[in-house]
Amino acid sequence: MTQPLREPVGALHSRILGLGAARGDLNVTNDEIIEPINSSDEWIRQRTGIIERKRASANVTATDLAEQAGREAIEAAGITPDQIDLVIISTISAPNRTPSMAAVVADRLGANPAPAYDISAACAGYTYAIAQADSAIRSGLAHYVLVIGAEKLSDFIDPTDRSISFLLGDGAGAAVLGPSETPGVSKAVWGSDGSRHEVIRFTQTDNDFRNGVTDEVPTLRQEGPSVFRWAVWDMAKVAKQALAEAGITSDDLAAFIPHQGNIRITEEFAKQLGLPEHVVIARDIVHTGNTSAASIPLATHALLHEHPELHGGLALQIGFGAGLVYGAQVVVLP
Numbered sequence: 001m002t003q004p005l006r007e008p009v010g011a012l013h014s015r016i017l018g019l020g021a022a023r024g025d026l027n028v029t030n031d032e033i034i035e036p037i038n039s040s041d042e043w044i045r046q047r048t049g050i051i052e053r054k055r056a057s058a059n060v061t062a063t064d065l066a067e068q069a070g071r072e073a074i075e076a077a078g079i080t081p082d083q084i085d086l087v088i089i090s091t092i093s094a095p096n097r098t099p100s101m102a103a104v105v106a107d108r109l110g111a112n113p114a115p116a117y118d119i120s121a122a123c124a125g126y127t128y129a130i131a132q133a134d135s136a137i138r139s140g141l142a143h144y145v146l147v148i149g150a151e152k153l154s155d156f157i158d159p160t161d162r163s164i165s166f167l168l169g170d171g172a173g174a175a176v177l178g179p180s181e182t183p184g185v186s187k188a189v190w191g192s193d194g195s196r197h198e199v200i201r202f203t204q205t206d207n208d209f210r211n212g213v214t215d216e217v218p219t220l221r222q223e224g225p226s227v228f229r230w231a232v233w234d235m236a237k238v239a240k241q242a243l244a245e246a247g248i249t250s251d252d253l254a255a256f257i258p259h260q261g262n263i264r265i266t267e268e269f270a271k272q273l274g275l276p277e278h279v280v281i282a283r284d285i286v287h288t289g290n291t292s293a294a295s296i297p298l299a300t301h302a303l304l305h306e307h308p309e310l311h312g313g314l315a316l317q318i319g320f321g322a323g324l325v326y327g328a329q330v331v332v333l334p
Helices: 041-048 062-077 101-109 122-139 194-199 206-210 224-246 263-273 292-306
Strands: 013-023 026-029 052-055 086-090 116-119 145-152 170-180 189-192 200-202 220-222 255-258 314-321 325-332
Touching: 013 062, 013 122, 013 292, 013 325, 041 263, 052 170, 062 101, 062 145, 062 170, 062 292, 086 101, 086 122, 101 116, 101 145, 116 122, 122 145, 122 170, 122 189, 122 292, 122 314, 122 325, 145 292, 170 292, 189 224, 224 263, 224 314, 224 325, 255 263, 255 292, 292 314
Parallel strands: 086 116, 086 145, 255 314
Antiparallel strands: 013 170, 026 052, 145 170, 189 325, 200 220, 314 325
16 A cells, blocks of 8 residues: 655745845936937826836846845844745846856855745736745745845846836845734736737847847837736736735725836726725835836835835735736735
8 A cells, every 4th residue: 555645734824024125226317318218307207107216236236136135034034044945036137047046046145955946927026926935835845935026127228219118127125924823925816928928028039149149139128008008907907806815805905016117007006996095005116117026025115114004914916017927916014
């Protein structure tokens, strides 16, 4: 008779225990970037809400930003690096295709031999990683998980591109998740639609990378109107599904933290969801810009500093972007 396998034992629930953040060291105003795109400060503010964006100096990598954010999150969680059982980093701007940024950051932080891997889910990446961390803790695969969204998007900017380059910033946001006696992360509503992959894309092909072609600098581009319509109408439905999965309504929320892609999308989101006046809405894009996978944790970190009364409250977070991919869940703020 075959010996039955031992059943894995995990925690009943998980929750976010601590957050960390690292923003680019440079403040880049609209006036500094408008000439190549034949635009104006007023045009950028009206269309995106951005006044300035954070970008990192040439000698600062996305890995450096991830390390800084991760270190703060571990300290805020009240644990030591060697207690981390898993490191997940979401990024589309890692300095190298291999090794993973997560493995390098785990080593820098002193979390070896924790398993570590990167995921590529663009602006939804942080919500994807939170879902995986929650699952790992509840399955017994890990006790403490470090999740980081880290980007240095300024490495992929065509300064003449009016579709997306003026939006982009650099930064990293991190969260440590651990076991909880009460639910701290709701079931994620997530998905993808690869049939629309051309809507947001890198212009350089895999073939260019393999053959060492250097004439074309890889850069991000997007079809702005298509992205706006998808983000506003389709993602509002996803956000409502996430509330239903959590068993709450918008009245129960303390905060709404969407991907910081465009202030107009955020404002329309609030209308679609019918958010009550007491719900605090993250608008970190105004001074940080669009940092893709880092935007939700960076916005959360900033929100808690500005509104300490939100600690312990419920927040709806939703990410959406290139893929097209999306993910949303309700979390208890640390």
